[in-house]
Amino acid sequence: xxxxxxxxxxxxxxxxxxxxxxxxxxxxxxxxxxxxxxxxxxxxxxxxxxxxxxxxxxxxxxxxxxxxxxxxxxxxxxxxxxxxxxxxxxxxxxxxxxxxxxxxxxxxxxxxxxxxxxxxxxxxxxxxxxxxxxxxxxxxxxxxxxxxxxxxxxxxxxxxxxxxxxxxxxxxxxxxxxxxxxxxxxxxxxxxxxxxxxxxxxxxxxxxxxxxxxxxxxxxxxxxxxxxxxxxxxxxxxxxxxxxxxxxxxxxxxxxxxxxxxxxxxxxxxxxxxxxxxxxxxxxxx
Numbered sequence: 001x002x003x004x005x006x007x008x009x010x011x012x013x014x015x016x017x018x019x020x021x022x023x024x025x026x027x028x029x030x031x032x033x034x035x036x037x038x039x040x041x042x043x044x045x046x047x048x049x050x051x052x053x054x055x056x057x058x059x060x061x062x063x064x065x066x067x068x069x070x071x072x073x074x075x076x077x078x079x080x081x082x083x084x085x086x087x088x089x090x091x092x093x094x095x096x097x098x099x100x101x102x103x104x105x106x107x108x109x110x111x112x113x114x115x116x117x118x119x120x121x122x123x124x125x126x127x128x129x130x131x132x133x134x135x136x137x138x139x140x141x142x143x144x145x146x147x148x149x150x151x152x153x154x155x156x157x158x159x160x161x162x163x164x165x166x167x168x169x170x171x172x173x174x175x176x177x178x179x180x181x182x183x184x185x186x187x188x189x190x191x192x193x194x195x196x197x198x199x200x201x202x203x204x205x206x207x208x209x210x211x212x213x214x215x216x217x218x219x220x221x222x223x224x225x226x227x228x229x230x231x232x233x234x235x236x237x238x239x240x241x242x243x244x245x246x247x248x249x250x251x252x253x254x255x256x257x258x259x260x261x262x263x264x265x266x267x268x269x270x271x272x273x274x275x276x277x278x279x280x281x282x283x284x285x286x
Contacts, residue, residue, distance in 0.1 A: 179202065
């Protein structure tokens with residue numbers, strides 16, 4: 001449903017299972033349209049050498065294209081940079097009545113990434129970090145549930161738990177990559193509680209305090225995932241198996257972080273062939 005890791009993900013933008021053989025055939029086109037929408041926005045926010053001002057301006061123009069297609073505007077007026085992308089998205093919106101506010105939430109999260117990176121800013125506390133996950137990850141699960149025809153407040157809450165957990169797992173897997181790029185996901189409150197100095201994090205120093213902090217992060221991500229796991233039994237057919245594997249991918253990354261004694265400031269965990277066998281076996285018994 002969301003982004004477990006660079007190794008467990010499918011495609012360049014990890015939130016969408018666009019290439020999986022388990023993806024229902026009749027939903028591959030709308031899922032691919034959503035994937036390309038999110039992937040392109042992510043590239044605007046994160047790739048190349050554009051300034052933060054240029055990225056924000058491009059993302060605002062991109063959002064205007066979303067508004068145009070969502071409101072039934074003339075496709076002939078689409079920005080040529082993204083004509084194919086938004087033509088496909090327009091078809092998905094029309095055919096499946098996708099909830100457009102969720103797409104705006106994704107763009108809000110990408111814009112926040114740009115601003116936070118520009119300012120070298122982090123998150124004050126868990127509530128602020130989870131609110132970011134609500135916009136950066138949870139919309140993906142809700143969009144997919146909409147396509148799968150799974151409704152109900154409880155299912156949406158479980159989806160949110162899975163997506164938030166996967167987003168958090170991605171954070172705790174990747175501090176050695178994120179911090180040098182100006183992305184800070186260890187909250188101020190968490191660092192203070194564990195006595196972890198920001199200066200140590202900036203140089204990726206794996207102190208005992210940082211290890212304890214990461215251990216707590218892993219425990220909380222695992223607990224959040226457990227809240228959402230029952231959803232795998234509500235999603236029908238091959239999509240349910242897709243979800244089982246995504247959940248197990250996230251959990252396997254947590255296993256790998258634990259095996260590294262939580263030292264992800266120094267080393268990034270990766271999944272090997274055997275890990276995929278473990279994921280498949282565990283998915284079968286969920």
